[in-house]
Amino acid sequence: MSVTMSTRQVGDVTVIDAAGRITLGEGSSAFRDTIKDLVTKGDKKILLNLSEVTYIDSSGIGELVSGFTTTSNAGGKLKLLGLTKRVHDLLQITKLYTVFEVFDDEAAGLASFS
Amino acid sequence: MAASFEQQTQELHLESTLDSVDLADQAALELARKVGFDEDDQNSISMAVRECMVNAIAHGNKYNARKKVYLKLEAAPGTLVVSIGDEGDGFKDNDVPDPLAQENLLKQSGRGLLLMRAFMDECEHVPRVPQGTLVRMVKRLNAA
Numbered sequence: 001m002s003v004t005m006s007t008r009q010v011g012d013v014t015v016i017d018a019a020g021r022i023t024l025g026e027g028s029s030a031f032r033d034t035i036k037d038l039v040t041k042g043d044k045k046i047l048l049n050l051s052e053v054t055y056i057d058s059s060g061i062g063e064l065v066s067g068f069t070t071t072s073n074a075g076g077k078l079k080l081l082g083l084t085k086r087v088h089d090l091l092q093i094t095k096l097y098t099v100f101e102v103f104d105d106e107a108a109g110l111a112s113f114s
Numbered sequence: 115m116a117a118s119f120e121q122q123t124q125e126l127h128l129e130s131t132l133d134s135v136d137l138a139d140q141a142a143l144e145l146a147r148k149v150g151f152d153e154d155d156q157n158s159i160s161m162a163v164r165e166c167m168v169n170a171i172a173h174g175n176k177y178n179a180r181k182k183v184y185l186k187l188e189a190a191p192g193t194l195v196v197s198i199g200d201e202g203d204g205f206k207d208n209d210v211p212d213p214l215a216q217e218n219l220l221k222q223s224g225r226g227l228l229l230m231r232a233f234m235d236e237c238e239h240v241p242r243v244p245q246g247t248l249v250r251m252v253k254r255l256n257a258a
Contacts, residue, residue: 024168025132058165058229062222069220086157093232094225095214 003053005034013113014043015081015106019052022060031060035067035078044076045113049106051082061094068100077101081109122148126185128167130175135167138185142196145189150255158233159194159253165226166198166249174200174247184248192255196234199248204241 003020016038022031038046048067050056056064064080071078079101083091091097103109124141128134142163146156167183175181184199211218213225231237236252 023164024135024172057161057168058223058225059168061225065220066222090229093229095219099219 003030005030007034007038010047010110013045013047013110014038015047015049015110017049017052021055022053022063023055023057024059031063032066035070039070039074039076044071044074046071046076046078047081047103047106047109047113048078049081050087051084053084053087056087056090061090061096064100065096077113079103079109079112081106120191122187122189124185124187128183128185130171130177130179130181130183132168132171134171134183135164138167138183138198139163141185142187142194145187146194146253149189149192149194151194151253155253155255159196162230162233162237162251162253163196163198165229166196166251169226170198170200170202170247170249173205174202176202194253196251196253197248198251199242199246201242201246204245204247205239 002025003018003022005016005018008015008017016034018031035046068078081103083102091100091102101112103112122145124145126137126141128137139160142159143156146159151159170183171177175183181201186197188195210227211221211224213221213228218224230249230251234251235254235257237249239247239249242248
């Protein structure tokens with residue numbers, strides 16, 4: 001299964017609930033398109049919920065980074081929520097834990113934007 | 115079960131398409147389970163095999179339908195050796211920017227080799243004859 005993504009609005013924060021696999025090909029392009037569409041619409045506070053993402057490869061990590069820079073370049077912020085152990089380990093290995101703001105709790109993630 | 119498992123070798127020549135990534139992953143995981151790797155180690159092996167296959171297909175063979183990806187899996191008690199070869203132009207370590215350098219952290223690509231090294235106990239690459247690269251990765255049971 002590749003990634004499925006749904007968005008919901010909580011106040012002025014857009015939460016993306018992602019599920020499945022973010023890998024080279026369909027999964028990573030779906031992710032990229034979703035972020036780009038949101039930023040184009042003017043959504044600049046994005047909380048990406050990865051708690052149901054079972055697998056990310058290096059292409060998927062590249063898409064997370066791309067989403068981060070796309071949002072930052074538009075004056076917004078992309079933050080991460082609910083990392084599984086595997087995704088957490090990947091961010092540690094790649095040192096991206098120092099780049100992303102990461103939250104275990106959705107309320108704390110939402111509050112961080114205000 | 116690992117206790118009754120002796121030794122098994124499998125060699126495949128795969129197409130340069132992303133479908134081959136899944137085939138290699140499944141074949142490696144089947145042997146990894148026979149060796150007795152736990153779920154965590156299986157995930158590590160899967161990650162390394164998939165990254166290596168993507169490198170071979172996309173960067174090595176550049177999706178060229180005339181080029182194949184060579185996969186060799188060698189399982190023995192306590193050890194799985196995965197060798198993946200492409201028919202590309204080859205590469206040197208110096209050709210690959212350090213993905214952990216501050217100036218490269220926000221680059222979109224270039225982390226595959228880092229992940230392969232992180233998730234396996236050994237990872238080395240050598241030139242193939244007549245052309246290409248062979249990556250050999252080793253995972254051991256209960257490695258520190």
